[in-house]
């Protein structure tokens with residue numbers, strides 16, 4: 001070093017060092033804070049279709065003069081909707097459509113939103129050429145994509161095919177005894193809470209997350225986390241929640257640190273929130289890695305769903321999934337499966353607690369399907385088959401089905417707008433030419449309310465009866481337009497599992513327990529206020545207060 005200083009001179013050496021430091025700083029900043037997916041595509045060569053979309057735009061922030069005729073809101077030229085209302089875009093969108101009286105609105109410099117079913121079908125149909133938007137790059141781990149985050153058909157189709165065996169109805173069915181076992185444990189918990197001398201208050205949003213958490217972890221990792229029995233969410237699920245809520249800078253920082261560990265020294269200078277997010281994401285990674293590695297070491301058998309994922313062969317590579325990809329894929333399943341299923345159960349329970357007549361009708365129906373109350377408290381999987389609700393019968397029960405449809409209509413867990421990109425050649429919606437590269441989407445939450453001729457003037461209200469008293473033609477259309485799991489090639493892959501969990505849970509829980517109707521101010525049946533049940537969410541929607549506190553009564557007849 002001294003020799004270098006002597007030969008170059010002190011000032012030029014200081015200048016050189018300053019230049020190197022500046023370059024390091026600029027690259028770290030660029031890695032952490034430029035929008036995901038831009039520029040260098042994080043360490044790998046851009047594929048032709050990515051280049052194509054890159055040059056077309058697909059960037060919600062780039063101004064697009066051709067969109068100027070689309071009805072808009074005043075801020076649309078400066079900020080995208082999604083950055084203005086991070087967890088409640090769906091509310092803002094509906095308001096925007098209604099106030100402009102238009103099924104198509106411009107929501108950003110290069111972004112439009114449609115509210116009607118016909119437009120939605122164009123974007124989300126089978127054989128669609130609309131790729132997923134850049135938002136999905138935000139959820140990648142160390143640049144590795146999973147089924148959910150893959151944006152282009154060329155990557156997605158082979159991966160989806162690889163997973164399809166594990167998610168088939170026959171494969172999902174093998175999980176039913178485990179679901180029944182977990183339900184038995186949950187009934188046991190409700191029972192013991194009721195029998196306690198002290199307060200019998202229970203938070204059902206957490207209880208349902210322990211249930212869907214145990215089931216999804218078993219499905220995605222062959223791992224029984226025992227959360228239902230423990231009565232609380234384990235650290236892994238809390239970290240997953242942390243991860244889904246982490247904002248863009250934390251995700252980018254985490255990804256940059258994973259890919260370039262030598263810049264980890266910058267961690268201590270990051271904002272505290274970002275540091276905490278990174279810590280949670282790292283803890284999660286290491287736990288998931290250790291579960292996957294111990295499964296691979298013990299070797300599973302084909303009766304385990306996870307083994308089907310482990311041994312499936314990718315058509316394009318002729319190989320099974322690499323352990324790192326396996327880890328990212330399985331963790332994605334847990335993120336996609338836990339809060340979504342729990343949210344549906346939570347909102348159903350809330351409405352049944354608020355409106356006893358809806359519950360009474362359900363109980364009458366369940367009595368015909370399950371003549372006696374389940375034996376609560378065995379918690380032994382081998383005994384469960386004796387009183388496993390017949391899922392095929394339960395799934396055809398008319399009132400239960402109407403309740404579930406109404407929950408899906410008003411509280412579709414993927415409430416937010418999931419962006420797609422208009423393909424080459426552009427498209428015309430409602431007389432407006434939308435050029436290729438524009439981000440376009442249709443939030444299910446909005447579509448499930450927008451058309452008052454279809455859903456009725458009371459579209460905003462929870463009224464399961466609408467699934468009976470609408471005229472037959474309209475009913476066919478309502479069923480076609482109800483898309484809580486989305487539609488087309490990116491339809492939810494976990495739908496079979498989610499429906500099994502929901503059908504079995506509704507039958508087992510509401511046949512054995514009824515939401516308490518107590519109006520005693522000291523011990524009310526329903527404690528959580530309506531305001532705390534506002535449906536919010538960035539990726540997966542949840543009740544604003546993150547809980548549904550209530551009391552139960554045991555059904556004895």
Ligand code: HEM
Nearest residue numbers: 147148336337340341413414418485486490492493494498
């Ligand atoms: C009531 C429960 C559920 C609802 C309402 C739901 C809803 C959705 C929706 C709307 C999408 C499309 C998102 C998009 O376009 O980006 C989706 C995709 C997905 N869901 Fe679900 N989901 C549920 C449960 C599950 C479960 C239990 C799993 C797995 C264990 C799962 C795994 C996935 C995956 C992997 C995708 C991406 C599919 C692809 O792009 O090919 N979901 N889900």
